[in-house]
Amino acid sequence: MNQHQPPIRFDNSYAALPERFYERRDPLPVARPSLIRLNRELAEDLGIDAGWLASPEGLDMLAGNRLPDNADPIAQAYAGHQFGNFVPQLGDGRALLIGEVVDGSGRRRDIQLKGSGRTAFSRGGDGRSALGPVLREYVVSEAMARMGVATTRALAAVTSGEQVLRETVLPGGVLTRVASSHVRVGTFQYFAVRGDTEALRLLADHVIARHYPQLQGVESPYVALLAAVVEAQARLVASWMHLGFIHGVMNTDNFSIAGETIDYGPCAFMDEFHPSTVFSSIDHAGRYAYGNQPHIAHWNLTRFAETLLPLFGADEDAAVARAQERLEAFPELFNQALQAGLRRKLGFTDAREEDAELFRDLFQLMADAKADFTLTFRGLAEDAAAEDMGTARALFADAAGFDGWVGRWRERLRHEHAEPEARRASMLSANPKYIPRNHLVEATIQAAVERDDFGPFHELCEITSRPYDEQPGREIYALPPQPEERVLQTFCGT
Ligand code: AMP
Ligand code: MG
Numbered sequence: 001m002n003q004h005q006p007p008i009r010f011d012n013s014y015a016a017l018p019e020r021f022y023e024r025r026d027p028l029p030v031a032r033p034s035l036i037r038l039n040r041e042l043a044e045d046l047g048i049d050a051g052w053l054a055s056p057e058g059l060d061m062l063a064g065n066r067l068p069d070n071a072d073p074i075a076q077a078y079a080g081h082q083f084g085n086f087v088p089q090l091g092d093g094r095a096l097l098i099g100e101v102v103d104g105s106g107r108r109r110d111i112q113l114k115g116s117g118r119t120a121f122s123r124g125g126d127g128r129s130a131l132g133p134v135l136r137e138y139v140v141s142e143a144m145a146r147m148g149v150a151t152t153r154a155l156a157a158v159t160s161g162e163q164v165l166r167e168t169v170l171p172g173g174v175l176t177r178v179a180s181s182h183v184r185v186g187t188f189q190y191f192a193v194r195g196d197t198e199a200l201r202l203l204a205d206h207v208i209a210r211h212y213p214q215l216q217g218v219e220s221p222y223v224a225l226l227a228a229v230v231e232a233q234a235r236l237v238a239s240w241m242h243l244g245f246i247h248g249v250m251n252t253d254n255f256s257i258a259g260e261t262i263d264y265g266p267c268a269f270m271d272e273f274h275p276s277t278v279f280s281s282i283d284h285a286g287r288y289a290y291g292n293q294p295h296i297a298h299w300n301l302t303r304f305a306e307t308l309l310p311l312f313g314a315d316e317d318a319a320v321a322r323a324q325e326r327l328e329a330f331p332e333l334f335n336q337a338l339q340a341g342l343r344r345k346l347g348f349t350d351a352r353e354e355d356a357e358l359f360r361d362l363f364q365l366m367a368d369a370k371a372d373f374t375l376t377f378r379g380l381a382e383d384a385a386a387e388d389m390g391t392a393r394a395l396f397a398d399a400a401g402f403d404g405w406v407g408r409w410r411e412r413l414r415h416e417h418a419e420p421e422a423r424r425a426s427m428l429s430a431n432p433k434y435i436p437r438n439h440l441v442e443a444t445i446q447a448a449v450e451r452d453d454f455g456p457f458h459e460l461c462e463i464t465s466r467p468y469d470e471q472p473g474r475e476i477y478a479l480p481p482q483p484e485e486r487v488l489q490t491f492c493g494t
Contacts (some may be wrong), residue, residue: 006070007052007061010099013108013210014181015072017120017202022074027064027096028117028127030174032161035059037138037461046103046111046155053156062156062176064096064116071098076121079193080186080253081303083287087098088193090186090253091121094129097182107209110182111155115174128164132445132494133456134173137264139444141177143436143464146259147241150232151261152179166493171449180260183207185304186434192307201311205352211258220322220451222311229325230301232334237297238337242345243435244373245271246290248280248490255300257283266490268438271480273366273373279438279490294338298330344430345377346409347423349416358412361405368400371395372480374435380409381427385420420447432467434474436460438490 014021035054043050051060060066067073075092082090095114102108114137115129138154145151160172183203191199204222208215215224236259240247247254248266256262266280275291284287288296305323312319342359343351366376372395379392389406396402416423444456463477471477481487 006068007057008048008070008099008111009069010070010072010106010111011018011102012072012099013206014076014100014110015074017206018199020196020199021118022076022097023085023091023238024073024120025075025096026073027067027098027113029065029161030063030160030172033059033063033065034159035160036135036157036159036448037143037458039153042121042153042155046101046109046178048101048155055299059158061098061133063112063115063158063160063174065299067098073098073113075121076182076187077121078186078192079190080251080252081182081189081300082251082253083283084283086189086193088251089121089190091190091468092118092119092182093125094120095177096128099148103318107180110177110179111178112177112178112182115160115172126164127173128160128162130166130170130493131159131173132166133168133265135347135445135448136174136441136493137175137177137411137439138456139461139464140264140267141474142461143445143467144245146465147243147432147435147467149243149261150259151244152177152235152256154178163180167311168486179256179262180258181207181210181256182262184253184262185255185257185300185307186251187257188304188307189252192310197310200307204308204311213255220312221349222308223322226301226305226308227329228275228325229257229259229304230281230326230330232329233297233301234333235259235337236261237293238334238341240293242341243432244290246270246277246279246288247293248278248283249287249492250288250293250296252300252302252303255297255304257304261361265492268487268490269435270373271437271486272370273363273376274370275363279487280491281491282446294331294334297334298327301330302327341430343360344378345427346423347413347416347418347427349418352412352415354408354412358405361408364394365398365401365405369396369398374437375480377431378433378478381424381431384424384427394419405479423468429468433469433478434463435472435476436464437481438487440477442487443485 014205040050044330075095077091079088080090096116097112118127134157138157153437157172162172163169164172216219243464268279270277278286278289309319382391383389444460447453447456
């Protein structure tokens, strides 16, 4: 590496905002960092030399032991509603934004270390991350990206060579997370609760320039910003629903303004379908259950709208009316996105009146049969060009009910023009076979934490990086858990 050329061309726009937006803080070095996995493809996308990242100097950065001179590490301030309760100050308690990079196509992204030590926002926490959550976020967020879901990414995972104290003593790790930005609804709430309208305006201008540049110069850019975030989140949550994904902790501090999935704490993919499914150990009331996610998204967006009201003009009633109008669009936008994805999953290229009922009845049959979410859709795709629906049918004890539904589906397909083989191919590319199922994720974490064996983690990363491909010999990874493998609860692990 040329001595005068910095290894990463950081370009830090958030750190140029006023100091009350963050705390400047260096990461706290770890004892014996060691690289677990590096996302070379993502590094390349970002215009970062993967060879350098894998070098001792690169590892020093990924572990937070020594940052390049042009990094400008900050802990971002934010607030948030946690399970409905407002906390006026949360902030990066165990993460640091070390800088932003602009990739070859002009896209700006945050590079953040998670597990990098205490900050002004740590409260009682140690600022560290256990290895398990680092591995979970790496494998699940990368799988989500491969399945076309808007998400933060994982650039690298390292072990710290230190232990962290949770319920037990666990090995520690640091994740390098990449995001379009880490601005959340909670970031707006942080300034709104302080009555800091100037900061709200600066923040809104920052996110418009960064995520919604097409809104610069429109007549009411802040109202348009609300509408854009409503739309982005409607699309995002619909894409979770298409995969049986349960985020698990949809607090407003985990709700991204860029519309990306963020915070892979207690998340999980459902095996057996039921809309009330919850995994998170702390979600006692089922607030963040699978079927509740669209309602919560709408609720979170309402909290976002409230923070923007001071920017909507001096007339308060008029401001509220404008906010309400944008918020009221959510259910329809969500529904459209949901249905569009379900049509792709079931092989429909155009929309028809009867589709909504077909979707609803399939989900009802799945719930009654406790059918595996992923296998049901994959099975329908696999057999889409065949006479016999044996693969999916095997999941339904009520074969007559399932056959009745298949009859209606086939009838509906008669209005489609695609050849059966082409339809099958397009359905196979809309219905993944290999996802990071909960029991697989748990098993890879166990192997790493208890036996220092990262083989299963690497293997799961490889398998789920090709979610739609047949992978001969790996079929066992497509299966739901055996009774003794079932994971009933997930933990934030913080
Ligand atoms: P999360 O539930 O992961 O979204 O975190 C909620 C809040 O708790 C954020 O402000 C985090 O920074 C903070 N937090 C979580 N874990 C830790 C930790 N180990 N040390 C310090 N702060 C933490
Ligand atoms: Mg969070």
